[in-house]
Amino acid sequence: MKTGQKSTIHDIARKAGVSPSAVSAALNGSWEKRRLSRTTVERILEVARSENYSVNLQARGLRQARSGLAGMVLPDHENRYFAELSQCFAAEAHARGLCPAIVHAGRDAAEQLRSVESLIAYAVDLVMIAGASDPPALAQACRDAHVAHVFVDHPCAEAPSVVSDNLSGAAELTRRLLSDMAPPEAGDPAGWLYFLGGAAHLPASSERIRGFRAEAGAAGALFDAEAQIRACGYESHRAEAELAALCDRLGRLPAGLFVNSIGCFEGVVRFLGGLSEDAIAACTFGCFDYDPFGTLLRFPLRMVRQRADLIVAEAYRQLDAGASGPRLVRIAPDLL
Amino acid sequence: MKTGQKSTIHDIARKAGVSPSAVSAALNGSWEKRRLSRTTVERILEVARSENYSVNLQARGLRQARSGLAGMVLPDHENRYFAELSQCFAAEAHARGLCPAIVHAGRDAAEQLRSVESLIAYAVDLVMIAGASDPPALAQACRDAHVAHVFVDHPCAEAPSVVSDNLSGAAELTRRLLSDMAPPEAGDPAGWLYFLGGAAHLPASSERIRGFRAEAGAAGALFDAEAQIRACGYESHRAEAELAALCDRLGRLPAGLFVNSIGCFEGVVRFLGGLSEDAIAACTFGCFDYDPFGTLLRFPLRMVRQRADLIVAEAYRQLDAGASGPRLVRIAPDLL
DNA sequence: ATGAAAGCGCTAACAA
DNA sequence: TTGTTAGCGCTTTCAT
Numbered sequence: 201m202k203t204g205q206k207s208t209i210h211d212i213a214r215k216a217g218v219s220p221s222a223v224s225a226a227l228n229g230s231w232e233k234r235r236l237s238r239t240t241v242e243r244i245l246e247v248a249r250s251e252n253y254s255v256n257l258q259a260r261g262l263r264q265a266r267s268g269l270a271g272m273v274l275p276d277h278e279n280r281y282f283a284e285l286s287q288c289f290a291a292e293a294h295a296r297g298l299c300p301a302i303v304h305a306g307r308d309a310a311e312q313l314r315s316v317e318s319l320i321a322y323a324v325d326l327v328m329i330a331g332a333s334d335p336p337a338l339a340q341a342c343r344d345a346h347v348a349h350v351f352v353d354h355p356c357a358e359a360p361s362v363v364s365d366n367l368s369g370a371a372e373l374t375r376r377l378l379s380d381m382a383p384p385e386a387g388d389p390a391g392w393l394y395f396l397g398g399a400a401h402l403p404a405s406s407e408r409i410r411g412f413r414a415e416a417g418a419a420g421a422l423f424d425a426e427a428q429i430r431a432c433g434y435e436s437h438r439a440e441a442e443l444a445a446l447c448d449r450l451g452r453l454p455a456g457l458f459v460n461s462i463g464c465f466e467g468v469v470r471f472l473g474g475l476s477e478d479a480i481a482a483c484t485f486g487c488f489d490y491d492p493f494g495t496l497l498r499f500p501l502r503m504v505r506q507r508a509d510l511i512v513a514e515a516y517r518q519l520d521a522g523a524s525g526p527r528l529v530r531i532a533p534d535l536l
Numbered sequence: 537m538k539t540g541q542k543s544t545i546h547d548i549a550r551k552a553g554v555s556p557s558a559v560s561a562a563l564n565g566s567w568e569k570r571r572l573s574r575t576t577v578e579r580i581l582e583v584a585r586s587e588n589y590s591v592n593l594q595a596r597g598l599r600q601a602r603s604g605l606a607g608m609v610l611p612d613h614e615n616r617y618f619a620e621l622s623q624c625f626a627a628e629a630h631a632r633g634l635c636p637a638i639v640h641a642g643r644d645a646a647e648q649l650r651s652v653e654s655l656i657a658y659a660v661d662l663v664m665i666a667g668a669s670d671p672p673a674l675a676q677a678c679r680d681a682h683v684a685h686v687f688v689d690h691p692c693a694e695a696p697s698v699v700s701d702n703l704s705g706a707a708e709l710t711r712r713l714l715s716d717m718a719p720p721e722a723g724d725p726a727g728w729l730y731f732l733g734g735a736a737h738l739p740a741s742s743e744r745i746r747g748f749r750a751e752a753g754a755a756g757a758l759f760d761a762e763a764q765i766r767a768c769g770y771e772s773h774r775a776e777a778e779l780a781a782l783c784d785r786l787g788r789l790p791a792g793l794f795v796n797s798i799g800c801f802e803g804v805v806r807f808l809g810g811l812s813e814d815a816i817a818a819c820t821f822g823c824f825d826y827d828p829f830g831t832l833l834r835f836p837l838r839m840v841r842q843r844a845d846l847i848v849a850e851a852y853r854q855l856d857a858g859a860s861g862p863r864l865v866r867i868a869p870d871l872l
Numbered sequence: 873a874t875g876a877a878a879g880c881g882c883t884a885a886c887a888a
Numbered sequence: 889t890t891g892t893t894a895g896c897g898c899t900t901t902c903a904t
Contacts, residue, residue, distance in 0.1 A: 595881035
């Protein structure tokens, strides 16, 4: 067929000698319930195929007050972890017969809100929100529109949320780094373990800092929290500068470094580029994030890998359960 | 307001004491054309806001035979380059007032076709396809549905396509590596430059191989193409094994290595992990792909970075131009 | 076992 | 300057 217009169920109905409603039922699988004869259905499908008919999902969605779309909003894809989240989100949406609509909304709260509203306007069947800057506003919009929603990465205090267990993940990494180092002493700041990077006011970082504090404290390795915890932001250049300043003070690399996020770690590695093998070998490194090249550096590196797969799976589970009140689930990350 | 139901333009119309079409015009910006008075419009908008009304984009789309969705299908997001492509795609869609719907369809041709058909069923306004396994089939589907489409990364012989200039990018990298190495001689295979990784039957790899051959040939550095060009696939373990075998034959690392793709490069770095500094220093490395950690390794690495931004921009330009016949545009990548 | 008809929420002629 | 009306393509009672 090569008519200029797309064919509709009416065209198919006419050509197959049946009614539009029969075509509808044949095509959307509800024909058993409607008790159409198998032969009729086959005739209809045959005609549809030969006309290479394609349902108009907007019309169906309008009628059914749903769309078959699964919406996700996330800040960006440069971040490997977000990329994984979106990948898992899409795979699961697919498995449920939904079409994933993924929107990159950046870090700006207003922009994120617009994105959510836009998804709502398309009558998405669910929305998953990663890295929300203003969770309550987004939750509000979803609630008003009666759209199932769940937060990942950044939790929302008033809606189901699934995040990495940053607290225990950080504690575990801290413990491991301490056990790999010589026991630190109060009098020698160069022998201490330092926490570098992240933003203390964001939930993920603040939990990691708590984990670090708790574990280091318990091990008697927290001597001067102010000095040891340097949440200088997520930008690699800031981390690089911060580490440079630290080395300047200490006269060498510290004995241990807990780097918060892969972006900061880039800055760290850049700084290390100027140092000797021996200087580097004297420091024990850990990073709360994962990159395949991390295992391929010239010094050993412990990494914490967030389980995007488990997080997304649990998030869908929350949606399935119809959860809508506040509920925070933490997923343990892997220590590599 | 907290009625259970979502409000429609009829509700707004009633509350504002106007007709539904006036509400429609006020809300979608066509009120100037319809010459509604500014005061009426403001009253309508006020009511809409207080009811926190949200348009039903499915209804609008159905009526207008479009959706305001911009569809993209791509294999996956693990690949940094694809992630960048999708990021750029979404940003530009946004700028045009379209909502990006990104579908991860894997490498399977049938799955990709289903994804495209699904987007078409949602009446997307355009489709961008990255890494198509069977381009003609996808182009056919789009053409049948009268949907504007463009291919990136993998070109399609019968539709507008935008890809990296793999040929000249590879030639440039080859030239650079040769100029960084000692001049190779026919009699000493260990002194040659080798090409490692990729799949010769795929368009990108085959172009890169052509570029390598041409440049190496012109420089008198192609002695045994069969031995020097090892397109062993994109998998990191294959590349690792292939390099191991090569070193085994040569008794050392070759003088130069052109690694096709970042995935293969991971395999290479893994293999290098077992070698001494000196052994590694004797080889000149290049990679046709980009990763921020590439500059942070313990040996120098030339990288070719594909310009996802320019590729996507050009792809949109093709869509704007209404191009629909075959047309291949190549975008020069950067040599870092 | 099948058809007729109403209507999802919106827009765009056409009237007034 | 504004309202009325007829659909967009589909699903879904309700008839038959």
